[in-house]
Amino acid sequence: MTEDSIVPLGSLRPGDRAWVLSLAADGAEEARLLDLGFTPGSAVECVFGSPMGDPIAYRVRGALVALRRAQSEKIMVTRRVQQPHRGG
Amino acid sequence: MTVQRPPALFSRRKRLEPGCTGCQVRLAPLGIDAAGCDFVIALAGNPNTGKSTLFNSLTGLKQHVGNWPGKTVARASGAFELRGKRYKVVDLPGTYSVLWAARAEEEIARSFLLQARPDCTVIVVDSTLLERNLSLVFQVLELTDRAVVCLNLVDEARRKGLVIDHQVLADELGVPVVPTVARTGEGIQDLLEVVAAVAAGGLETHPRRLGLLPGTSAEKRREAAQLIYREAQALAARVVRTGVPAADDWGERIDRVVTSKIWGFPIMLAGLAAIFWLTIVGANYPSQLLAAFLFGVERLGSSLFQALGAPGWLTGFVWHGTYRGLAWVVSVMLPPMAIFFPLFTILENLGFLPRVAFNLDRLFQRVGTQGKQALTMAMGFGCNAAGVVSCRIIDSPRDKLIAILTNTFVPCNGRYPTLIMLGTIFVAASFPPAYASLAAAASVVAAVLVGIAATLLVSWGLSRTVLRGEPSSFVLELPPYRRPNVKQILYTSFVDRTLLVLERAVLMAAPAGALIWLLSNLSWEGRSLALWASELLDPLGRAVGLDGAILLAYGVAIPANEIVVPTMLMIYTGAGMLADVSSLAQLRAVLVDQHGWTLLTALCLMLFSVLHNPCSTTIWTIYKETGSKRWAAVGALLPLSLALAATFLVAQAARLLT
Structure with a gap:
């Protein structure tokens, strides 16, 4: 597995995969992201964007979850190029 | 990794006598009647796990729908019997977490588990998303000893090539696990047996506990979430075997089209247009039948009264006033609702509506709200009161209020x-006959567009003035496309939406019918009150391009928009009761030849109809949903002043130009 530097989730393009490193959100927003499985160490994949480019749908723990750019900018990730052992 | 198994947070309660008076005592404060029930069963789960489908297949038609006390969160409860024992089933709101109670629905689920202490909690799990769903399973197991995991949608998992070893899962969780397909009934009988055994204490459960403490700081919560998901991931990795999918994952391919730049909007518009077309065309004939029947009853009733020698005013008040108002509203309102609501629910269950919210979110972001508002608007096309209730899907309080x-x-x-x-009558008539019907349809579409523009404009205004605040967060799960359960939809949309709306409308329409009858039948100095009132309102009406009769009709027909035109015709023709005319030509004669309507009158009336005050059922619903008289007043007066201002400007501008 090769890794890039640390980038916000919002900078991924459809098809890109990454690991979650940290969340910069707080309060109810952080709580909801944690509930949905955006915890540090989780695998995410950028799947597709909406017609106007925002929000964007991500695959996390098997589920498809749409986040606005304002949220996805608060999730720091590190890119992964190859499939990890567990699959997407 | 070692997992601590701390002692149960709550000691197992003593079993009360059969017939369970304890159930009644514990459920009564929650507004649930558990009389005669032996056991209480709760259904918990993430949204989109098929929990409602399971609830319906368990309880059948024996269910009671309402709100949780003091909350605008829907509550459904029902009951079933198994071998002589009665089980009360309570459907808890779908939640992603239950320990921290950050949202109303989480608070409800949590306090139900702690206070009502169900005899068995069924945790409904989407088998295709085991890892994510296990997060809630672990949390529920912190709060209760007696639980069963319902591994639902296993058919979908099989299609995806996922095989779940439910024995190992049960061993690891310490509670029984039953694979089911709630939609087809597969596994439901097994589930019932296991639930009965756990509820009666015959099947011991030793839930695995992670030692999470509810209600702690953000830091603790962060750690807890990490711990939960680490466990969930490890457990899912142990029990889920990923094989070769039986079929392609066509869902993602559909999504790429439905959310694409080119097709996204056309597909949404086509879907919405199809619903309207089916509703309007489909409701036509049933409406006529229903009207023929209900007005037949009116004739029968009034001749019965006459035969019995009842005074004319009594017959008029009861049959031509109160009953006629009610019959009119029911015959116009019921068929479109009975068609629109199920169609809408089918799109909802299909998974199409979350995509609409996804596609439109950016547009609504610009006016300071979010994509789910589009769904509440779509519901409003069916009925604004139902649209207001549907705003519950919006998490952010500010966005919801807007x-x-x-x-x-x-x-x-x-x-x-x-x-x-x-x-x-008016717009089409100004075009050559070949284009007439097209022009009529275009004018209705234009009216709808004016309404949508007003929604966006007022939302923008509100979010930048009185409701200024942080931009709301918007997190939306896009569930997989699923085949809707049409039979269940027909039932639930009829009971939950159609009947409820109809009931409220009837409660409002009958008194309105009575009032309208009195207005046109009580007279002073030889003229009816309706005539006096419409003359009084005439100057204001003229200023906004309408007339006094139209304004009076809007005033007294506030309980239901369906009777505005009949009331207007009653005032114009002096009919003494809600009136209809048999043909468009006749209608044209009344409006244009006798009462001087012009294209401007029609334009202003269309504008007024789109922007004007909501019906009284909607105002009442705004009050119930916001819990505030002030917001209900704003909800009534804001559209009214906007409608008056807009029609005034149009009327004055038109008069200046001609």
Whole structure:
């Protein structure tokens, strides 16, 4: 597995995969992201964007979850190029 | 990794006598009647796990729908019997977490588990998303000893090539695990047996506990979430075997089209247009049948009264006033609702509506709200009161309030007949016959667009003035496309939406019918009160391009938009009761030749109809949903002043130009 530097989730393009490193959100927003499985160490994949480019749908723990750019900018990730052992 | 198994947070309670008076005592404060029940069963789960489908297949038609006390969160409870024992089933709100109670629905689920202490909690799990769903399973197991995991949607998992070893899962969790397909009934009998055994204490459970403490700081919560998901991931990795999918994952391919730049909007518009077309065309004939029947009853009733020698005023008041108002509203309102609501629910269950919210979110972001508002607007096309209730899907309190206050700008079913009539008589008439019907349809579409523009404009205004605040967060799960359960939808949309709306409308329409009858039948100095009142309102009416009779009709027909035009015709013709005319030509004669309507009158009336005050059922619903008289007043007066201002400007501008 090769890794890039640390980038916000919002900078991924459809098809890109990454690991979650940290969340910069707080309060109810952080709580909801944690509930949905955006915890540090989780695998995410950028799947597709909406017609106007925002929000964007991500695959996390098997589920498809749409986040606005304002949220996805608060999730720091590190890119992964190859499939990890567990699959997407 | 070692997992601590701390002692149960709550000691197992003593079993009360059969017939369970304890159930009644514990459930009564929650507004649930558990009389005669032996056991209480709770259903918990993430949203989109098929929990409602399971609830319906367990309880059948024996269910009671309402709200949780003091909350605008829907509550459904029902009951079933198994071998002589009665089980009360309570459907908890779908939640992603239950330990921290950050949201109303989480608070409800949590306090139900702690206070009502169900004899068995069924945790419904989407088998295709085991890892994510296990997060809630672990949390529920912190709060209760007696639980069963219902591994639902296993058919979908099989299609995806996922095989779940439910024995190992049960061993690891310490509670029974039953694979099911709630939609087809597969595994339901097994589930019932296991639930019965756990509820009766015959099957011991030793839930695995992670030692999470509820209600702690953000830091602790962060750690807890990490711990939960680490466990969930490890457990899912142990029990889920990923094989070769039996079929392609066509869902993602559909998504790429439905959310694409080119097709996204056309597909959404086509879907919405199809619903309207089916509703309007499909409701036509049933409406006529229903009207023929209900007005037949009126004739029968009034001749019965006459035969019995009842005074004329009593017959008039009861049959031509109260009953006629009610019959009119029911015959115009019921068929479109009975068609619109199930169609809408089918799109909802199909998974299409979350995609609509996804596609439109950016547009609504610009006016300071979010994509789910589009769904509440779409619901408003059926009925604004139902649209206001549907605003519950919006998490952010601010966005929800804006959506509630602006819902009335989308014209409901009750307003379409007026718009179509005006478009046909006035707008179409100004075009060559070949284009007439096209022009009529275009004018109705234009009216709808004006309503949508008003929604966006007022939302923008509200979010930048009185409701200024942080931009809301928007996190939306896009569930997989699923085949809707049509039978269940027909039932639930009829009971939950159609009957409820109809009941409220009937409660409002009958008194309105009575009042309207009195207005046109009580007279002073030889003229009816209706005539006096419409003359009084005439100057104001003229200033906004309408007339006194129209304003009076809007005033007294506030309980239901369906009777605005009949009331207007009653005033114009002095009929003494809600009136209809048999043909468009006749209608044209009354409006144009006798009462001087012009294209300007029609335009102003279309504008007024789209922007004007919501019906009293909607105002009442705004009050119930916001819990505030102030917001209900804003919800009523804001559209009214906007409608008066807009029609005034149009009327004055038109008069200046001609």
